[in-house]
Amino acid sequence: MSRHVVKLPDLGEGTTSSEIVAWKVKVGDQIAEDDPMVEMSTDKAVVEMPAPVSGKVVSLGGEPGDQIAVGAELIVLETGEGNGAGTAAENTPPPAAAQKPAAQSAPSKTAANNGNGAAQPASKPSGRVMASPATRARAKQSGIDLSTIAGSGRDGRIQRQDLEAAIQERQVGRAAPTPQPSSGGRQEARTGTEEIRILGVRRVSAQRVADSKRNIPHFAYVEEVDLTELERLRKHLNSQLPKGSPSYTYLPFLAMALVRVVEQFPKVNSRYDAERNVLVRYDGVHIGVATQTGDGLKVPVVRHAESLSLKEIAAEIRRVSTAARDGTASRNELQGSTITITSLGKLGGIVSTPIINAPEVAIIGINKAIERPVIVNGEVAVRLMMNVSSSFDHRFIDGYDAAEAIQALKEKLEQPATIFIRD
Structure with a gap:
């Protein structure tokens, strides 16, 4: 086994540093070559960086919002012959599980009966989801799993309108909360707050x-x-x-x-x-x-x-x-x-x-x-x-x-x- 240190490359002319917008992996994940690792922000755009090699994520070089200098350590991967084939079998997740959560990999490709006579829809084909960094960021913000969306773009690429349709469909499907009556017909005061970190573009x-x-x-x-x-x-x-x-x-x-x-x-x-x-x-x-x-x-x-x-x-x-x-x-x-x-x-x-x-x-x-x-x-x-x-x-x-x-x-x-x- 060996360690592969991925350093931040020059993402454009004159770039001396770049901001971490969002990690696509976490420590302990097993990733394959060309899998998306991280979204980095330049002065004008968000760039998605793929993994240069296959391996296990050992450490991350910062948190979203941190500035990373060009040439500085961005992520460390543990690699080896056969991409970790020498490790114990029980410590190596199956290839499908390494890329998708268990809930997504469980259904078979054929429709299954749910016990009430209704057929369940077939699962999405496995593989890397193709979408722009902006679409990925919007999906993450909305809590949408892109692998559940059928893309209308070339080679199944998920377009912005595909994501918006999925968001709207989910919002329509949610039951509206029943307002709780308050004394005298007055509405309760809202005291919640939300912190929004300003990142990227x-x-x-x-x-x-x-x-x-x-x-x-x-x-x-x-x-x-x-x-x-x-x-x-x-x-x-x-x-x-x-x-x-x-x-x-x-x-x-x-x-x-x-x-x-x-x-x-x-x-x-x-x-x-x-x-x-x-x-x-x-x-x-x-x-x-x-x-x-x-x-x-x-x-x-x-x-x-x-x-x-x-x-x-x-x-x-x-x-x-x-x-x-x-x-x-x-x-x-x-x-x-x-x-x-x-x-x-x-x-x-x-x-x-x-x-x-x-x-x-x-x-x-x-x-x-x-x-x-x-x-x-x-x-x-x-x-x-x-x-x-x-x-x-x-x-x-x-x-x-x-x-x-x-x-x-x-x-x-x-x-x-x-x-x-x-x-």
């Missing part, structure tokens, strides 16, 4: 937002935009799409209009290198799309939006946003944006004050579009209006320049034909 996001707000003097600017013509164009383009195709939202139009604005005001498409005290202005427009996920806010990137058509931008926004939500986005897809757009969709409200995605210097947010009466050519007319809320780093973008940039964006959105015209 949520912790990193919280730290970044706090640093951005603390270190960057935000200049907020809000302008109302008449979307009547843009909405007419959007509806027309959607009517021309093949049946079943995803509809255009406002985001790809905003992204394309922003590309045109950057051509006039290139400074807003910059990143500040604090270490060198240099403002780096980019020719390419790499648009970050703020996306709400089960793990917290992520900002996947649409790269070189200046080279894409409206259709391509729309497709790329959908692709990277979906990847961010289901946890499949790569590290490269979650970094490198030069300017960010954000939208709360139907919850957009009237005004928002978006926080800059440092080290960028500008972020553009759209609010709820709503019909209301406005004065057009001296007469009252019903128009589709929406506020655009923006924030700029006032150290590098003067208020006048910020206002000019948003006014140029307003003009593009109100006269949507200009979005497609290059000067």
